[in-house]
Amino acid sequence: MGQLASQLLHGQVCDIPSLPQLQCADKRSRVHFKCAICIWNLLLSTLKMRSKELSLSVKEAIIRLKKQNKPIREIARTLGVAKTTVWNILKKMECTGELSNTKRPGRPRKTTVVDDRRILSLVKKTPFTTVDQIKNTLQEVGVCVSKSTIKRRLHQSEYRGFTTRCKPLVSLKNRKASLEFAKQHLTKPSQFWNKILWTDETKINLYQSDGKRRVWRRKGTAHDPKHTTSSVKHGGGSVMAWACMAANGTGSLVFIDDVTADKSSRMNSEVFRAILSAHIQPNAAELIGRRFTVQMDNDPKHTAKATKEFLKGQKWNVMQWPSQSPDLNPIEHAFHLLKTKLKGKCPKNKQELKTVAVEAWQSITRDETQRLVI
Template sequence: MGNKGDLSNFERGMVVGARLAGLSISQSAQLLGFSRTTISRVYKEWCEKGKTSSMRQSCGRKCLVDARRQRRMCRLIQVDRRATLTEITTRYNRGMQQSICEATTRTTLRRMGYNSRRPYRVPLISTTNRKKRLQFAQAHQNWTVEDWKNVAWSDESRFLLRHSDGRVRIWRKQNENMDPSCLVTTVQAGGGGVMVWWMFSWHTLGPLVPIGHGLNATAYLSIVSDHVHPFMTTMYPSSDGYFQQDNAPCHKARIISNWFLEHDNEFTVLKWLPQSPDLNPIEHLWDVVERELRALDVHPTNLHQLQDAILSIWANISKECFQHLVESMPCRIKAVLKAKGGQIQY
């Protein structure tokens, strides 16, 4: 309590009142809980200046970035979300009489609610596909978690040996994650990589099959007959299972369609939507594997090591992780309905 700035005007008035009531410095300090030095100083100031208000609020260094200058910085962010801290500081200082450093820029941005975050990657959904997504959501809005447990999800994914997407970061506030200026619609790719096909359901993780070259209809037919068929008949012996696949050209080939028709008494192919990775929970398992790869203490140096690492990570994904993704499907459907077929955040 010894600092001048620690006492409010009301507390200063209490000090003066106690002294005017005839209490000694020691008695005032004991009664009010302040130090004797504080009591003496405050009463002396009142005697000399005749007031109890503190001048503390006028002390200290003036803020370099006031409200008007914060609006200037906000406009810089809106123009270029991907600008680095150095670029923002340089652009802000242009034409300003008093320049600021990068530390001040960082502090100001945080005070304004901006943080450097990774953007959401989303497809540009056409009007036609928005209608299809909305129709799908309407048709499945009454599906419960128990219904979604009967779906086996599949996808093909590519993992790069050297990540060349640049790890793009943008400046955005917490509630701006789906703002159009905060979205990334394309993903750069480069370097050698491993392509895999995988599937899972609420019950268990399915097979993960490395694909040596581009997946064509003949290769996909082998995957369907050797992996999808035994998985579906084992997991859903009552023939109440649904197999999900996207609309890749090889998935819609005639030999594939004919094979599914021949086995339609064993399981059903779930008619899927274009441009809808946000509805497919297996996309999040891709993110899980990707993060685990980046977190490895020893990173793969060749494609064989990369493939082994992917297989190991896939085998160790927890049951709670992939079951939670399936259990999120009713919420995803509701989100699509709310967005009227538009992109959702998942």
């Protein structure tokens, strides 16, 4: 098989036993249609044929050489075209007396190459532009095409319309600070990360907003209560919670309205200090040990003067944290796990929501927190 493949690639010897002396390469022009090498060489020669239309000067040269009684084979070799092309040109001249290209069937393309480039340029410069805006821009330069045509040109260039991903607006200063923080901590060993107690607050809705859901049902049963999802304004109520975690597992999940005097979910520096005083030391002792580092973001209540004085009095090692860097905090991903677990729950009120939230938070395993931190 390898020998035959080598012969096919190099066009060496004809494989017809009765004609061993004939060559199937460029030395001979005959083709044996029962010979694999001949067929291979024929395919190669076909692929090498020019696919572009012949210019009028080449066609005129074919007619001129034919009038000089040159054979088709010689004309093809002289002009570098296929013999069938020469024969077709001569046949067309004999039948129609014309050398111009025949008009092709079907409607011609509405846009030129320049128009296509203009459409792509508009999208590249302003990715949020609409098809209507592109259409109006083209009309200003005298190009009238439909919105469907514009979409097809964009699809042909592998452009598709997508819903934008929401990202927090981060200033250049804070972006640089986050990058510098990441570089400084890139090579920190796992022992360093194991000593950090991560903290933050999150909002938990009574009705989790998990987007569209699919349901199996029969036609005409769309409004059956079994086939619908409940929707309420503003999430139907919510609770604010403070939580902490370490690589070794999750810590406390504290609800703000259980701490405030007026049972509201509004947290200020005083409430924040009360939570830290009650929960930092016990959670750190259980999850980390005597020596630990507390992480918190730069929320105003975290950086208030009273909070700073409180932290200084506690003599805790507080991690310096860049502003607007929620993506660097592994507890944000733990909150995502918590809310994912809550999607299968159906609490009827805030108290039931708190109960299932605590259960979901405690169900996050040590392996999961270690993957988030390390």
